[in-house]
Amino acid sequence: MASFHDTFAADYPRQGALTKEQLQRLYVKNKFELTKHVSAVVGAKAQYFGGNDWFISWYSAPEGAEIHNGLEHQDVPDQHVPAALDAVKHNLKDRRFNWVTGPQDQNRLEYHLRRQDFTVDEQEPVMVVDLRQQTEAMRAAVPNGIRIGDIDSWRVRDWVKAWSGHAPVEATTHWTQIYDTMLNTLHRKQFCMFMAQQGGRVIGTGYLHCFAGIASIHAIAVVPELRGNGIGKALTAYGMQRAASIGYNISTLTSSRAGLNVFQSLGFKEFGVVKLNVWRPLIDRGTIENEQKEALEAEQEGWCLV
Known part of the structure; x- marks a missing residue:
C-alpha cells in the first residue's frame, strides 16, 4: 500500500x-x-x-x-x-x-x-496545516466502536441532522437539498462528505472541498453527548487523509472556539481571521x-x- x-x-x-x-x-x-x-x-x-x-x-x-x-x-x-x-x-x-x-x-x-x-x-481564526509534515497526526486514533468514512446521497439527511443539532425542519431540509445536490454533481475529488457513526447512528460530520490548490475542511461537528472523546480529532484527521490521498499538500479550516485546541494538536496554525x-x-x-x-x-x- x-x-x-x-x-x-x-x-x-x-x-x-x-x-x-x-x-x-x-x-x-x-x-x-x-x-x-x-x-x-x-x-x-x-x-x-x-x-x-x-x-x-x-x-x-x-x-x-x-x-x-x-x-x-x-x-x-x-x-x-x-x-x-x-x-x-x-x-x-x-x-x-x-x-x-x-x-x-x-x-x-x-x-x-x-x-x-x-x-x-x-x-x-482560519488555520492551515502542511500535510507533508503531519503524516503521523493523520493517523489519529478512532475511538472504539466508532467508524468513519465517506457518505453517499442516502445518508445526507442524517448527516445534516447530526451537524445542525436542533435546527428546525425547514433548515434541515434546506441544507439537505444543498449538500445532496453538490454530492451528486461535483467530482468526489473536489467535494466529499464524511461521517462518524456508532451502531448505524451518525454522531459526527465533516466535508472536504478542494479547489485552487488547497483542500478545505468544513463542518467538523460531534453530537453534544459524545464530545471530548476524540471523535472530532479523528474526523479532522480523516479529512486530512482524504486530502493527502488525492495529492494535496495543504489543508485549511476555520475553527470554532471549542475546536481550536483539537486542530492545533493536529498541526494546524492560524493564518488569519x-x-x-x-x-x-x-x-x-x-x-x-x-x-x-x-x-x-x-x-x-x-x-x-x-
Missing part, C-alpha cells in the same frame, strides 16, 4: 513555497468556488457593481433564503463604500445580507461597515440580540463543534 508520502502531487502548492498573503488568496479562491456551488443550488444570482478601477460582486437569493445574500472577502476603496452598499441594498430590496471579511487585514473596510450598522455575528458582518433592515434590528444568542446556543448545541 502506498504511504501518505507517495500520494503528494508535485503540481499542487506546498505551504513552504507560499507567503501568508498568497495562502490567504488561495483560501479566498476556494471559498468563492464553494459559495458559487451553494448559491447555484438555492437559486441565488450573481450581481455586480463598480467603476473603472474597482467592482464588487454578490449573490442575491430568493425570498426566504436570505442567509445566502451577500459578499465574501472583497474590498472597496474607502470613498466608494457608501455607493457600493447602496447598490447592494437596492438590489436586495433592503433585505438582510452578509459581508464576510478576512482572512487578510480588512480593518479599513470593517470600520466603514460598522459605521453603516453592520454587526459582527461571528469571528473565527474571518468575520461574518451582517446588515439587517431597520425593522429587523430589534431581533439582533436574540439572533446572536441563538447563534451562540446553536454553536454550543452542535454547529461546528468537536
Whole structure:
C-alpha cells in the first residue's frame, strides 16, 4: 500500500513555497468556488457593481433564503463604500445580507461597515496545516466502536441532522437539498462528505472541498453527548487523509472556539481571521440580540463543534 508520502502531487502548492498573503488568496479562491456551488443550488444570482478601477460582486437569493445574500472577502476603496452598499441594498430590496471579511487585514473596510450598522455575528481564526509534515497526526486514533468514512446521497439527511443539532425542519431540509445536490454533481475529488457513526447512528460530520490548490475542511461537528472523546480529532484527521490521498499538500479550516485546541494538536496554525458582518433592515434590528444568542446556543448545541 502506498504511504501518505507517495500520494503528494508535485503540481499542487506546498505551504513552504507560499507567503501568508498568497495562502490567504488561495483560501479566498476556494471559498468563492464553494459559495458559487451553494448559491447555484438555492437559486441565488450573481450581481455586480463598480467603476473603472474597482467592482464588487454578490449573490442575491430568493425570498426566504436570505442567509445566502451577500459578499465574501472583497474590498472597496474607502470613498466608494457608501455607493457600493447602496447598490447592494437596492438590489436586495433592503433585505438582510452578509459581508464576510478576512482572512487578510480588512480593518479599513470593517470600520466603514460598522459605521453603516453592520454587526459582527461571528469571528473565527482560519488555520492551515502542511500535510507533508503531519503524516503521523493523520493517523489519529478512532475511538472504539466508532467508524468513519465517506457518505453517499442516502445518508445526507442524517448527516445534516447530526451537524445542525436542533435546527428546525425547514433548515434541515434546506441544507439537505444543498449538500445532496453538490454530492451528486461535483467530482468526489473536489467535494466529499464524511461521517462518524456508532451502531448505524451518525454522531459526527465533516466535508472536504478542494479547489485552487488547497483542500478545505468544513463542518467538523460531534453530537453534544459524545464530545471530548476524540471523535472530532479523528474526523479532522480523516479529512486530512482524504486530502493527502488525492495529492494535496495543504489543508485549511476555520475553527470554532471549542475546536481550536483539537486542530492545533493536529498541526494546524492560524493564518488569519474571518468575520461574518451582517446588515439587517431597520425593522429587523430589534431581533439582533436574540439572533446572536441563538447563534451562540446553536454553536454550543452542535454547529461546528468537536
